[in-house]
Amino acid sequence: GENVEQHPSTLSVQEGDSAVIKCTYSDSASNYFPWYKQELGKGPQLIIDIRSNVGEKKDQRIAVTLNKTAKHFSLHITETQPEDSAVYFCAASRGNYGNNRLAFGKGNQVVVIP
Amino acid sequence: EAQVTQNPRYLITVTGKKLTVTCSQNMNHEYMSWYRQDPGLGLRQIYYSMNVEVTDKGDVPEGYKVSRKEKRNFPLILESPSPNQTSLYFCASSAKLAGEHNEQFFGPGTRLTVL
Numbered sequence A: 001g002e003n004v005e006q007h008p009s010t011l012s013v014q015e016g017d018s019a020v021i022k023c024t025y026s027d028s029a030s031n032y033f034p035w036y037k038q039e040l041g042k043g044p045q046l047i048i049d050i051r052s053n054v055g056e057k058k059d060q061r062i063a064v065t066l067n068k069t070a071k072h073f074s075l076h077i078t079e080t081q082p083e084d085s086a087v088y089f090c091a092a093s094r095g096n097y098g099n100n101r102l103a104f105g106k107g108n109q110v111v112v113i114p
Numbered sequence B: 001e002a003q004v005t006q007n008p009r010y011l012i013t014v015t016g017k018k019l020t021v022t023c024s025q026n027m028n029h030e031y032m033s034w035y036r037q038d039p040g041l042g043l044r045q046i047y048y049s050m051n052v053e054v055t056d057k058g059d060v061p062e063g064y065k066v067s068r069k070e071k072r073n074f075p076l077i078l079e080s081p082s083p084n085q086t087s088l089y090f091c092a093s094s095a096k097l098a099g100e101h102n103e104q105f106f107g108p109g110t111r112l113t114v115l
Helices: none
Strands: A004-007 A008-015 A019-025 A032-038 A043-051 A056-061 A062-067 A072-077 A087-093 A100-105 A108-113 B005-006 B010-013 B019-027 B029-038 B042-051 B054-057 B076-078 B087-094 B110-112
Touching: A004 A087, A019 A087, A019 A108, A032 A062, A032 A100, A043 A056, A043 A062, A072 A087, A100 B042, A100 B054, B005 B087, B010 B019, B019 B029, B019 B087, B019 B110
Parallel strands: A008 A108, B010 B110
Antiparallel strands: A004 A019, A019 A072, A032 A043, A032 A087, A056 A062, A062 A072, A087 A100, A087 A108, B005 B019, B019 B076, B029 B042, B029 B087, B042 B054, B087 B110
């Protein structure tokens, strides 16, 4: 089955700097890669996603890049702000696409230092 | 407001006492799932449902039951809770897109402690 690895587990950045989180996946059949942000005391919320027919996608200060050959995808946050402090989860689609299942990474704690 | 609701938000119980965590969504979504979140283990799927009366096991189904009698509701049942089921539980729902995955909307979570 699909295995998603997420690195680093914790990342501290100065406000205004960029943050990058990388995930690797094992199933070459995966074709959907979402990123979720979880703020303290809340459920995860989708912030950006990418499908396998696209190499990069950007939405304001966040972007995701996908390298299908190497089977890894990364989240890029530019000009970080204190409100970017959260746990970020990457995920990859798995198995039968009719069931909408995802395999999640273990999460990455991002701390933005003012 | 489009949302997924869970109740209760916090629960402390004792080993063996049956409990149900409710989940409801108002977005007319076909798909619903239950996850548990544990430190260092991320989100693991317990059960999922593709539509009314259609449910299937996820990665960690042991000790849990679900039902999907109505489209909007997907309760999680612990018939005989044990301390290793102490965790943070999330319900999620998503719409069905033909042949494609789609955004999952998560509830606020239920913090369960089994003594």
